Amino acid sequence: MKYLIMLYGSQQDYDAMAGRPGDRPPMSPEQLAAMHAHMETVHKELAESGELVDAQGLTAPVHARRVRLRGGAPVVTDGPYAETQEVLAGYTLVECASFDRATEIAARFVNPDAEGEYVDVRPVLDGVEELQG
Amino acid sequence: MADPAVEDLLRALAPQVLGALVRRYGHFDTAEDATQEALLAAATRWPDTGPPDDPKAWLITVASRRLTDLLRAEQARRRREDTVARQLPADRWLAPPADRPPVDADDSLILLFLCCHPSLPPAGQIGLTLRAVGGLSTAEVARAFLVPEATMTRRITRAKQRIRDSGLPFAVPAGEERAARLDTVLHVLYLIFNEGYASTAGEQLHRTDLRAEAIRLARLLHRRTDDPEATGLLALMLLTDARTPARTGPDGSLVPMAEQDRRRWRGEQIAEGIRLVGAALPRRAVGPYQLQAAIAALHDEAPSVEATDWPQIVALYEMLLALHDNPVVRLNHAVAVAMARGPRAGLALLDALGADRRVAEDPRRYAARAHLLELAGEADAARQAYLAAARRSMNVAQQRYLHSRAARLG
Numbered sequence: 001m002k003y004l005i006m007l008y009g010s011q012q013d014y015d016a017m018a019g020r021p022g023d024r025p026p027m028s029p030e031q032l033a034a035m036h037a038h039m040e041t042v043h044k045e046l047a048e049s050g051e052l053v054d055a056q057g058l059t060a061p062v063h064a065r066r067v068r069l070r071g072g073a074p075v076v077t078d079g080p081y082a083e084t085q086e087v088l089a090g091y092t093l094v095e096c097a098s099f100d101r102a103t104e105i106a107a108r109f110v111n112p113d114a115e116g117e118y119v120d121v122r123p124v125l126d127g128v129e130e131l132q133g
Numbered sequence: 134m135a136d137p138a139v140e141d142l143l144r145a146l147a148p149q150v151l152g153a154l155v156r157r158y159g160h161f162d163t164a165e166d167a168t169q170e171a172l173l174a175a176a177t178r179w180p181d182t183g184p185p186d187d188p189k190a191w192l193i194t195v196a197s198r199r200l201t202d203l204l205r206a207e208q209a210r211r212r213r214e215d216t217v218a219r220q221l222p223a224d225r226w227l228a229p230p231a232d233r234p235p236v237d238a239d240d241s242l243i244l245l246f247l248c249c250h251p252s253l254p255p256a257g258q259i260g261l262t263l264r265a266v267g268g269l270s271t272a273e274v275a276r277a278f279l280v281p282e283a284t285m286t287r288r289i290t291r292a293k294q295r296i297r298d299s300g301l302p303f304a305v306p307a308g309e310e311r312a313a314r315l316d317t318v319l320h321v322l323y324l325i326f327n328e329g330y331a332s333t334a335g336e337q338l339h340r341t342d343l344r345a346e347a348i349r350l351a352r353l354l355h356r357r358t359d360d361p362e363a364t365g366l367l368a369l370m371l372l373t374d375a376r377t378p379a380r381t382g383p384d385g386s387l388v389p390m391a392e393q394d395r396r397r398w399r400g401e402q403i404a405e406g407i408r409l410v411g412a413a414l415p416r417r418a419v420g421p422y423q424l425q426a427a428i429a430a431l432h433d434e435a436p437s438v439e440a441t442d443w444p445q446i447v448a449l450y451e452m453l454l455a456l457h458d459n460p461v462v463r464l465n466h467a468v469a470v471a472m473a474r475g476p477r478a479g480l481a482l483l484d485a486l487g488a489d490r491r492v493a494e495d496p497r498r499y500a501a502r503a504h505l506l507e508l509a510g511e512a513d514a515a516r517q518a519y520l521a522a523a524r525r526s527m528n529v530a531q532q533r534y535l536h537s538r539a540a541r542l543g
Contacts, residue, residue: 018536021540029382030384032529032533
């Protein structure tokens with residue numbers, strides 16, 4: 001069974017990572033390096049245990065495009081999110097023995113020093129058949 | 134594959150084994166699978182037993198048997214199996230005697246041309262080249278390009294099907310066709326190198342392997358074709374790669390060339406690159422790779438930014454633009470002009486580029502503008518331009534660099 005672990009962040013979080021002074025103090029090079037090292041360790045362990053399927057990080061929300069159709073023609077909005085809105089920042093797709101194991105893995109992606117931070121875990125459908133019952 | 138000596142040996146032999154198989158039996162796609170399996174068998178066995186006396190013959194034998202098995206397994210292709218069985222006298226399973234000249238010596242080159250066929254999409258060319266000629270596993274290629282293994286498997290499978298369906302002959306093309314195909318091969322190797330050199334998005338990535346692989350393949354091409362542009366490409370890669378040790382700070386941040394500690398550049402690679410480009414240029418078949426290598430050589434030779442031969446670099450960029458008008462080359466040209474004739478001259482060129490849609494909103498144009506404004510003493514405008522560049526960049530390391538420059542200007 002596959003589980004999608006979703007990590008969130010706002011434009012403000014991305015700005016802190018990019019070293020841009022704003023409402024939140026920018027991350028120091030050491031903090032950034034520590035974060036990268038932690039992510040790398042976790043993913044390396046998941047790759048070694050054979051549970052890692054895929055993991056990707058997304059660029060800052062300002063680079064997002066929202067696409068709608070208006071009168072059948074696509075209309076594009078650049079950077080559609082508010083500064084403080086939490087959006088998907090990255091994901092790790094794992095294939096593991098149980099929901100509990102996926103939860104255990106997910107907990108490693110939550111920064112213990114960041115009050116209130118969370119990630120979501122969602123079981124992945126095996127195929128369309130499951131939806132049809 | 135824990136043993137680097139075995140790994141190197143296998144990587145070097147992979148295209149030769151595949152080439153030998155395809156030359157003898159055809160069936161590029163199946164032969165490629167068979168070769169991969171033979172390599173895998175060797176990789177698991179040789180570190181313990183040591184390589185056999187003639188590793189290439191061993192691999193060809195194992196791969197030939199595997200190819201026969203694979204073809205046999207295709208029930209619907211029984212007729213093809215008969216052909217292979219007939220084409221497969223037992224004595225051909227062994228290596229030729231040592232005194233026979235190595236007729237298959239150019240197989241790696243033929244494979245390279247085959248994998249870089251213009252009818253394949255670039256992603257297919259790259260994947261197939263790294264697997265068939267580079268001897269990397271699909272998983273390794275997938276990891277290098279940060280895509281799931283299943284995706285890379287599909288890309289490679291599609292590319293192989295296309296080659297099979299097209300019925301391309303197993304030979305290096307001749308005449309004008311050869312020149313056009315060589316361009317594609319050079320471009321594919323250049324893309325592989327760049328993928329390893331600069332990651333366009335995301336956090337710092339270590340893709341040294343891709344760079345080393347691109348250099349290895351460019352070296353092969355240079356040795357086997359004696360083409361000045363192949364030499365130019367190899368020189369360009371060496372001269373660029375030589376700066377790697379000074380390119381990132383201790384915390385993984387990006388260090389621009391102007392601030393790099395030039396003593397940390399790899400002197401041997403620079404010397405080889407300069408020697409290569411020096412030998413290629415006088416042959417009067419100047420192309421874009423030789424020109425870019427010549428520019429890289431001027432940078433690498435200079436003891437500092439100030440002591441760089443900027444007028445010469447400006448002239449080389451202008452030759453490059455005469456061959457092929459490209460907005461990114463125009464950006465670099467503008468910076469070189471600024472260094473040779475002062476920031477104002479460069480800024481005028483950059484502002485003119487604002488009308489070119491391909492590069493108007495490119496973070497590199499804003500970063501170059503910011504840098505030249507800073508040189509011109511316009512601190513406030515420079516700061517704004519650094520921030521504008523950071524906003525447009527998708528690379529966290531680049532963003533951090535640009536923000537730190539902006540912060541320095543208060």
